[in-house]
Amino acid sequence: QVQLVESGGGLVQAGGSLRLSCAASGRTFGSFAMGWFRQVPGKEREFVAAISKNGGTTRHLESVKGRFTISRDDAKNTVYLQMNSLKPEDTAIYYCAAGPSFIAISTGKVDYWGQGTQVTVAS
Secondary structure (H helix, E strand, O other), X not given: OEEEEEEOOEEEEOOOOEEXXXXXXXXXXXXXXXXXXXXXXXXXXXXXXXXXXOOOOEEEOXXXXXXXXXXXXXXXXXXXXXXXXXXXXXXXXXXXXXXXXXXXXXXXXXXXXXXXXXEEEEO
């Protein structure tokens, strides 16, 4: 079992920045690829970003490329999502995810989910 706990969400003005964190406990953090998804009411959960087990490869949703960056710190068992130049359409609940590979995560094959953290971007 892996427990994932997100933090760092909140209310920010358009153009602002937030950094989401996801702390993992349980099984070895380094054995999982990690990712972030987001969901707004009435819509399906959407892939945002993923990072490989060794941190050497990342993948980002096209609409967030150049604005969002996923990273991981295995010494802290934590994955991050740095979000810059935020837009109102980025408003959603953001979920942390753990899976077997970053490709699997990017296709929605997730083994563990966090509880989510709300991000609201005001215009």
